[in-house]
Amino acid sequence: MSEKVPKIIFKAMPLSESVDSIHGFLNPYKNEWDWSEMIYGEYPNIKDKLKGINKVGDRKAIETDFFKEYIVNNDIDLSATAKIFQHCWDKFGNEIFLVLAEILEVDWAGIPPEISAYISLNPINPRDIENFSFEVFYKYPQERVISVSIHELLHFIYFKKCRQVFPKTKERELDAPYLAWHLSEMVPAIILNDECLQKVFKYNFRSYDIYEDATLHGKSLLSYLKEFYDTRNDFEDFLKKSWDFVQENESFIQDL
Secondary structure (H helix, E strand, O other), X not given: OOOOOOEEEEEEOOHHHHHHHHHHHHOOOOOOOOOHHHHHHHOHHHHHHHOOOOOHHHHHHHHHHHHHHHHHHOOOOHHHHHHHHXXXXXXXXXXXXXXXXXHHOOOOOOOOOEEEEEEEOOOOOOEEXXXXXXXXXXXXXXXXXXXXXXXXXXXXXXXXXXXXXXXXXXXXXXXXXXXXXXXXXXXXXXXXXXXXXXXXXXXXXXXXXXXXXXXXXXXXXXXXXHHHHHOOOOHHHHHHHXXXXXXXXXXXXXXX
């Protein structure tokens, strides 16, 4: 297996791009997950400013003005934060790339040498699979920065492995609301708590609460995947059994 691995480069996200990112979560399309309360929880004042405003253009203008003032009033320097986060990550980064490749039994070949981690005002940390980038909330403590980065790196190499095992997987199926996306968000709690990774960076990784809290036939939903992982012949075996399982229970999972 190749030991040539990418690097994560932390960068300040331009304000306009942070606003665009947040805007999408504050104004979800029909049938999309609604993350707006997470934004309002971090920025409660913007909820009052948007109350009763229905036109998308008007809402976007209010959001832009709000975050322009927020940056100034709170003396936020995202470039300085990016340097701190970079130093924090570099203590672990190369080894984490190697361990993830070992666990998933796939190398990083074909993935760009630079993965961008944008320091953002968005507390949700969205990723861009196509462009190999993700966002990291500027307020995070260092441990959280590392855990979020590992989580997103897992997605990048996990999707590469998925395409090898299931070559007919389409790009759009790697995002919500497709079943392949659901599985990708269920497995971090299983894969990232592997002892090989825990030796490098000890952390209790979790999946979304909706998966952690769900029970199926009297058992924790994720316990089924954990059993597949613990008894796997190899990672492909785990992936195939997990995919069969979520397909068999698609209606239950999609209704979470």
